[in-house]
Amino acid sequence: MNAAQARALAADVLAGIAPEADLAAIGADEDLRGALDLDSMDFLNFVIGISERSGIAIPEADAPRLCSLRGLEAYLREASGRAGQTG
Template sequence: MDNREVKDLILEELGNIAPEIEPSEVPDNEDLREALELDSMDFLNLVIAVSKRTHVAIPEADYTKVLTLNDMTRYVLKLLV
């Protein structure tokens, strides 16, 4: 997977969790919880869904490393290699 594929996968899972969010409106470098008004359960569901789809474990201790779209993309890509 490359950067674009991982980002698209994250956006797809985000759309499954919060269908009212337009993928084009998701900021790259803002905290997804604040920018999109995701509650803690929505964010947790996003992390779990991305983990399942990519087979990359994201432990709770690393949640602060995946708060933005770009951060999550980089995190997953780093562990896919």
């Protein structure tokens, strides 16, 4: 998954949680929770939505890695690469 796909996925998931969210106004390293005024339940729903829509299992311990757009993009890129590997 590339950066544009990750941002589109994030925007889609956030539309159901924080419809007023404007990802274009958020810096790549800015904390999404603070920038979008997401409480812990909103953020949990965001992580669950990303997991469900991407088909990538996201362990609770990895949730903090999705706190910024750059972190989300990197995580999804890594996880997509692992999922695409055959053993």
